[in-house]
């Protein structure tokens with residue numbers, strides 16, 4: 001089968017006449033079922049990798065790691081991780097996918113609403129219907145859930161909330177209801193952050209090709225607000241310290257990270273020497289040097305550790321965080337060889353790193369050096385390199401042969417009929433499906449995290465089976 005399949009796209013006359021279309025269709029269906037089964041295995045591996053934190057040595061999430069290692073785009077990678085996690089609690093749907101009966105498209109849709117209580121019912125529908133049927137059912141089911149939620153909300157007028165769900169294209173959508181004074185603070189923070197992010201471009205640097213709208217700036221600003229909030233907390237440092245770093249150092253500390261003496265931030269919070277080196281990497285800095293007895297030996301003048309012109313050149317060169325697969329735009333300028341150790345503040349000694357990766361490089365044991373060709377080389381604490389793009393695995397043999405062999409060994413019987421819906425082409429009763437699901441109960445809190453906020457009331461006219469499979473960024 002696999003050998004033949006390989007040849008089907010070849011028009012080489014020596015291969016003989018093209019095979020009948022029906023046979024070609026069967027082969028596509030059979031290979032698709034094998035891919036379903038293999039995708040189940042892939043999701044199982046991703047779940048275990050995610051749970052065991054295999055991505056934690058340099059990546060901010062399992063999805064970032066997948067994006068880097070396997071070339072999936074970030075939206076698709078996030079969705080894979082979400083589905084992998086959800087499948088861990090859905091053994092019935094998982095088993096059907098393992099056997100090759102359910103496509104990833106169907107499983108993606110099902111996992112948005114499935115719970116241990118309703119998964120059997122949902123699976124029955126998914127087996128009977130096409131991928132569009134399943135998408136339509138899931139969308140309608142979410143609307144039912146949303147409507148009930150609204151009815152409850154009506155009873156509690158003073159309800160405030162922030163809701164988040166992941167849209168079909170992987171974007172996080174937030175919906176918030178805030179008291180006016182909280183809202184004012186939030187909006188002010190968003191505007192301030194957006195202003196901070198885009199001030200440099202407005203100074204005349206035109207690195208962005210496209211116009212950036214106010215809405216988009218606020219969206220980026222929200223990211224910065226969150227980053228700053230997390231940074232304040234995780235750093236154990238002062239909020240906003242990036243902009244006003246006054247580091248008190250014992251004379252030896254900046255020159256030698258192994259020195260027991262510590263640096264102290266302005267308001268007396270202790271940070272490690274390595275943290276103070278990170279803060280000093282890219283900041284307005286006033287260095288006060290103290291003698292061992294605490295008296296001030298020297299107060300330097302306020303300077304920027306990376307002058308604005310150089311900073312702009314660096315932003316132009318790097319554009320975003322240089323850590324493999326990251327791409328975050330708001331970055332610190334990292335000195336590869338720290339200025340306190342005599343490292344030069346020159347382009348070839350500087351690198352843009354987002355806050356997350358800047359921290360990893362200083363406090364997290366990730367190392368980076370600049371190769372002679374100007375490309376950064378990252379490595380883990382144990383010296384293993386982190387390539388910019390990992391080499392794709394070398395497939396020893398035809399993947400289909402591997403699938404077939406593995407699936408045979410697992411006792412799976414996969415053929416062209418395996419993933420075929422039992423739908424006979426007649427009218428497909430969505431209302432009956434919803435009725436059955438409602439009788440089981442509403443989706444759990446977990447699945448409601450993804451519920452689309454669609455306040456439209458559920459009317460029977462909306463339940464025509466005309467929906468497509470929806471925007472599907474995965475394929």
Ligand SMILES: [Zn+2]
Nearest residue numbers: 278281334335
């Ligand atoms: Zn640094």
Ligand SMILES: [Zn+2]
Nearest residue numbers: 321326354357
């Ligand atoms: Zn980064």
